[in-house]
Amino acid sequence: MFLENAWYVAALASDISRKPFAVKMLNQSLVLFRKLDHSVVVLEDSCPHRRLPLSMGRVQGDSIECGYHGLRFDCSGACVGAPTATEIPAAAVVRHFPAVEKYGVIWVWMGDATKANADDIIDIKEWDDPEWGVNRGDAMEIACNYQYITDNLLDPSHVTWVHQSSFGSNDLIGVPLQVDEVENGVTVSRWLRDIEVSPFYKKFVKFEGKCDRKQQYEMRYPAHAVIRAIFTPAGTATENEPFHPDVFLMDSYNFLTPIDDKNTRYFWFQLRNFSPNDDEVSKIFNEDVRAAFNEDKVVLESVQKGMDAKGARLSLPSDQGALLFRRRMSEKIRAEAS
Known part of the structure; x- marks a missing residue:
């Protein structure tokens, strides 16, 4: 387990x-x-x-x-x-x-x-960087198996429906996902070009008009997620420095600790490339992120009940990264047990 x-x-x-x-x-x-x-x-x-x-x-x-x-x-x-x-x-x-x-x-x-x-503990190079702000977040308990949460954190497509008022938008629908496997985990990502800025981010980006957006969901073993958000003016997409001067960067760190087979404790914080000493911005981040995670909580606790009752009948293309991560975790757990 x-x-x-x-x-x-x-x-x-x-x-x-x-x-x-x-x-x-x-x-x-x-x-x-x-x-x-x-x-x-x-x-x-x-x-x-x-x-x-x-x-x-x-x-x-x-x-x-x-x-x-x-x-x-x-x-x-x-x-x-x-x-x-x-x-x-x-x-x-x-x-x-x-x-x-x-x-x-x-x-x-x-x-x-x-x-x-x-x-072996995750290295966060921006943690002590004076140019980056930190929203220290907190923790919550979710009544579901931790692997349903890792599934969720390797699925950028769900934000369109679960987080319509915060992270999501209809512009995200149908854009294919890229799945990459590395030694310490699995990453699912995609660029979305010339789209509207989603509601959560609109209050923080420094530019007007449409954007190029990178969704990058990285899950590291055993259950640690790094979610990178890049928003840059439309037509200026790049993953590496130099970025556009008005680029919005946010790295969300999510640490899952299984309590037992049907309950998980979820810790998180975010780092951002702006407003490093602004407590009000951190407060807004914390409130809005917790509200979004509560949307996940409602869905995931219902998923646990539904899967207990009937199990899954199918998989979707958007499940590719999650299924790969589950398979590798099962291999690691079996190897450890032997």
Whole structure:
């Protein structure tokens, strides 16, 4: 069901403090807390004695204390205190998970800890670029399997119908998609030339009249999407610098964390090549993007129910990228299991 040897986003960094924070990921219960030096610890959220969640206990120094009988576990998951026993039981240990704080979120490695490499976390070169604005977004839970969301994020065609008042327009209908496979994932893209600017973007572009628009939906393993939007005056389409002086660029980063087989936690933020320090623009972005994602949420939760009831009877040409990504993920999961 899940690829475990991978980095997943567990929580917003702002959510993690000295107070235990419970998270369920890939059908596993975890507890997160900060050490005295503010670094993040991630442990199995289950005391091995009577399985009370450690998140119901207390952080003491750099350890967490079970709220039932006081067993204390250090940052590695080893028991360092057993006040109701004459000695620490050999079985008193909980699993430790590698964690990294980056881009305002907490990344957790869910598989073999010896294979965890922080350099494998996605690289976002514009994150610290003073010329780029950041809408830090937030997170939402969607009651569907994460692969229905990866399907959605590899399907630029859906925006015409699901996001009519924001990202979509009738100008997008029927324009063929290009599907490219690389080592770390699948990308679906297309250029749309001499079309109207969609409603969401019209309030931000710096030019008048029609545009050339690039839709680029990149899905990286295990379930991280980078959606690039390019809007440039009609007749000036290009994917590389130098761009037209009035080009609009937006990169949307979307990180999917399976909770279980029918629920997913969805984290996101956007970077833009304008208004880098404008909090009002960031606020508008956050409100409008969340409204659009809520449109996806309604559709995807209904898709989960419909697929549970009857399954799919057909595929469309627009499914090509999604089906390729699913096939490669299945291969990776089988290889990991073997």
